Amino acid sequence: MSDTRTEILNLAEKLIRQRGYNAFSYKDISVPLQIKNAAVHYHFPSKADLGIAIIERTRIHFARDSKKWDQLAPLDQIKAFIGIYEANQAQRLRCFMGALGHSYETLPPAMQAVLAKASAEIRSWLEGALEKGKTSGAFGFKESAIEKADLIITSMLSSLILLPITKDDVLANVRNSILMSL
Amino acid sequence: MSDTRTEILNLAEKLIRQRGYNAFSYKDISVPLQIKNAAVHYHFPSKADLGIAIIERTRIHFARDSKKWDQLAPLDQIKAFIGIYEANQAQRLRCFMGALGHSYETLPPAMQAVLAKASAEIRSWLEGALEKGKTSGAFGFKESAIEKADLIITSMLSSLILLPITKDDVLANVRNSILMSL
DNA sequence: GTCTATACGCTGATAGAC
DNA sequence: GTCTATCAGCGTATAGAC
Numbered sequence: 001m002s003d004t005r006t007e008i009l010n011l012a013e014k015l016i017r018q019r020g021y022n023a024f025s026y027k028d029i030s031v032p033l034q035i036k037n038a039a040v041h042y043h044f045p046s047k048a049d050l051g052i053a054i055i056e057r058t059r060i061h062f063a064r065d066s067k068k069w070d071q072l073a074p075l076d077q078i079k080a081f082i083g084i085y086e087a088n089q090a091q092r093l094r095c096f097m098g099a100l101g102h103s104y105e106t107l108p109p110a111m112q113a114v115l116a117k118a119s120a121e122i123r124s125w126l127e128g129a130l131e132k133g134k135t136s137g138a139f140g141f142k143e144s145a146i147e148k149a150d151l152i153i154t155s156m157l158s159s160l161i162l163l164p165i166t167k168d169d170v171l172a173n174v175r176n177s178i179l180m181s182l
Numbered sequence: 183m184s185d186t187r188t189e190i191l192n193l194a195e196k197l198i199r200q201r202g203y204n205a206f207s208y209k210d211i212s213v214p215l216q217i218k219n220a221a222v223h224y225h226f227p228s229k230a231d232l233g234i235a236i237i238e239r240t241r242i243h244f245a246r247d248s249k250k251w252d253q254l255a256p257l258d259q260i261k262a263f264i265g266i267y268e269a270n271q272a273q274r275l276r277c278f279m280g281a282l283g284h285s286y287e288t289l290p291p292a293m294q295a296v297l298a299k300a301s302a303e304i305r306s307w308l309e310g311a312l313e314k315g316k317t318s319g320a321f322g323f324k325e326s327a328i329e330k331a332d333l334i335i336t337s338m339l340s341s342l343i344l345l346p347i348t349k350d351d352v353l354a355n356v357r358n359s360i361l362m363s364l
Numbered sequence: 365g366t367c368t369a370t371a372c373g374c375t376g377a378t379a380g381a382c
Numbered sequence: 383g384t385c386t387a388t389c390a391g392c393g394t395a396t397a398g399a400c
Contacts, residue, residue, distance in 0.1 A: 018287060020284055023288045045396095096342075102202055102276070103284075105201060106348050119344070144355075147358055150359070154344060155340070158280070161283045161339070162336060166302070167298075169351040173332040176329055177330060179335070207375060218384070223376080
């Protein structure tokens with residue numbers, strides 16, 4: 001894997017998470033990297049190839065991170081998960097699901113497929129973590145683990161979207177609300 | 183106000199809420215309406231004018247609806263608010279904040295301004311409704327009203343985004359989780 | 365691997381006739 | 383109000399030289 005390939009991947013991911021898939025172009029990549037349009041196409045023949053590569057890389061990262069978190073105490077697992085969003089907020093970036101999900105219908109089918117897989121993996125990890133905390137007695141929430149997981153994922157995702165609009169720390173509010181409810 | 187103008191507004195709103203602001207064009211409007219590109223530009227000289235008109239119309243609708251809801255019992259007010267999202271889900275549409283928020287940075291400044299206003303109005307109405315329910319004893323939640331409001335808005339917004347991806351009724355899960363926590 | 369050159373449809377937008 | 387005609391620029395993508 002060439003250095004250029006990785007640089008393209010890094011920049012494209014940043015652009016997608018700043019502006020969305022439909023609002024960045026090969027030019028936005030080739031100009032800052034000081035290469036030509038055609039060079040980007042050499043590494044990623046179509047825009048969908050680029051999008052898929054980014055999602056796949058994120059899946060690998062999440063699998064690695066969540067595996068590490070499995071050794072933590074239940075509450076720390078959830079805090080680690082929320083930490084992803086806090087890190088994103090610090091960089092003024094959205095999570096990849098918030099960046100791609102909104103335009104799901106306009107995405108190439110191959111991208112839709114990997115995005116759905118990634119979404120299922122994250123959701124199911126979080127559900128499991130909440131379920132374990134509940135049966136161990138660490139958590140006292142009343143609803144089902146999947147209901148709580150959906151509440152956490154959805155509210156975290158939108159917090160990053162609303163930050164630039166409200167200019168308020170929505171994420172901190174949501175985080176507090178969630179941690180109090182576990 | 184001509185009929186054509188309203189038809190353009192209606193179709194554009196639907197397109198924005200299905201695909202986002204950057205993924206629809208004047209052609210997507212002129213072809214189905216069987217008029218020419220230039221006719222759309224006559225009613226809305228620039229794309230930003232169209233976007234702003236849609237947001238302003240939504241602000242008016244929300245002001246009217248929320249005013250009506252003020253007469254309801256606290257719990258019914260929140261249920262009415264959640265009802266907006268359930269209606270959207272039934273039509274496979276996103277809420278306008280979920281449709282526009284993700285591309286906030288790429289929006290024309292004039293659109294950013296009205297979107298921020300609309301966001302503040304919704305947030306502040308919901309905060310007020312929660313606050314009143316809390317002081318009247320109808321609600322027993324522990325966090326502040328703005329924290330709860332942010333939790334509700336963010337989780338509702340993303341539920342509509344995640345529906346096509348998970349193919350699961352995320353909104354129902356989130357709704358249940360929220361109602362249990364009030 | 366990267367370049368030059370190029371294709372070609374779509375984009376938002378305007379001028380001027382009717 | 384709506385039309386025809388037209389614009390310059392951008393979008394993704396490809397062919398072929400080096």
